Amino acid sequence: MSYVFVSGYVLFALAFGVLPTLYALWMSLTGSQGGFAGLDNFVRAWQDFRFLPAVGHVAAFVGVWLVSLLVLVTLLALIVHAIGRRWLSSSVRFVYYIPGALAGASSVVLWLFVLDPTVSPVSAVLRAFGFETFVQTVSPGNLPVVFAIIAFWTGAGGWIVVMYGALNSIPVEVLEAARIDGAGAVRTALHIQLPMLRKWISYMAIMSLAAGTQLFVEPRVLSQASHAVVPVDYSLNQLAYLFAFKQSDLNGSAAIAVMLLVVSLGLSAFFVVRGGLFERD
């Protein structure tokens, strides 16, 4: 009987989870005329002159983003948790969370304005850094930071809420005991709250690492807006897109997609099996 209940979901899981994965894998291993191609597609993608730079770009972005996300989210969650008045704490949390509504292309379009010194609400800040035009703001050297700020703006609030929930699960008695022993807020955070948050922090790190490798909409929109000052082949997903749509090389595109999928799948499976954060009864 249970089979009837799960059947619809299983059908979708097969059609839009398992099947596309297998199909992409199959395409990545065959030539454009059909026939087994071995690792040719992977080698061709790998040796493409744009591939390694794209890996470098994504790595730089993920590095900046991960560090700032981990440090700031943890800090802000601790601060929000330390606010004594309930209404204030929940309002601050909510304000941090609002930009989460603007995921997708709309948040990037909004940030185009913020990054353009001629119209930006923070043009003074941009000018202080020496940026007088939009093109200067998004010059290639700044991009990892720019993308990290956009991603932080939309995504951090959700994580702050999650961390706040995790902080709430620490028993009050433990914190009380620390206070009686004379520990201040900083020592309590370092010696009690942070160790108890460890699982959640690593969860955030792994999920963000997986999501970061997928960078697409930010460089795509910025590239469109900056006349390709931000390159059209900045990230790996953009490159896969170019392979499929500009070079009609579906097999090479599948090879890149498979490589990215393996990274995500590996991180996710590792965490589900080893993380122990999710109920699997």
Next chain:
Amino acid sequence: MSATRRRRRRELTPGAWLGRATIVLVAVFFVVFFVIPIVWLLIASGKSPHDLITTGPFQPGTLADLAANWSSLVTFQDGIVFRWLGNSAYYSVAALAITLVTTIPAGYALALGDFRGRKTLLTTTLVVMLIPNTALVLPIFLELSAVHLIGKPLAAILPFSFFPFGVYLTYIYFSTSVPRDLLDAARIDGCGEFAVFRRVAMPLATPVVALVGFFSFVANWNNYFLPFLTVPGKGSPIQVGLTELLSNVPAFNPTAAGVTSIELPTLAVATLLAVTPVLLIFLFSQRFLVAGLTAGGTKE
């Protein structure tokens, strides 16, 4: 309680006071950081292109300019913006309906049923749920183009309907708040399996149906990469439409200067329009959200 607190506050040493001030400063800084772009967007929508550049960023615009921006947006390509919004609504709601019909029973069976393959299905759901949804976009595109669905509404609706996070939320909900005994009691009273689900489980499931519905709608509405590939052109949802508008903004794209060009404030109005539905839902369902985000992990 409040008396001791007051006394402690009076005894603050300069160092502790400085620490507190720093914390307040950091909290306030980030409130400003998260809010300013949104406030600015509201203001910019009501300015003329000229005022946007020449007046201060927080100097309010006028209703007349807002109306002018609005009319230049709705006349762009004969009101294509409504078509984009309509597409977004159609894809999001249709996928939401399919998601609910498939995920609620599945989560129910995973939580309270007992069948072979249950553990495998649960683990697979978790693993897929934690994969960023963009990772499957190209493979799904390749699959859909092999079956010639690209460009049809189904090419967005069907992939949107696969929502493992919803199954996980339902699973958590049923396994923590509906006791098996309750179902057994109904069975003893002669209820068949469908009747148990319909008469006992469903009436209890309202909160999780709302939760799954919310997250599914937001994810569908905000999705860019998938519809960008699978429903290009006239089938675009508003997220893809926004970038189409962007390529007609001379300020960003000098070659686009022509009869159909879009000014910056018009783009701001369009952005506002694109985020309003989700923003409204956010404002009205704050409690849901927090519950859903923290439901992710219950095991400590």
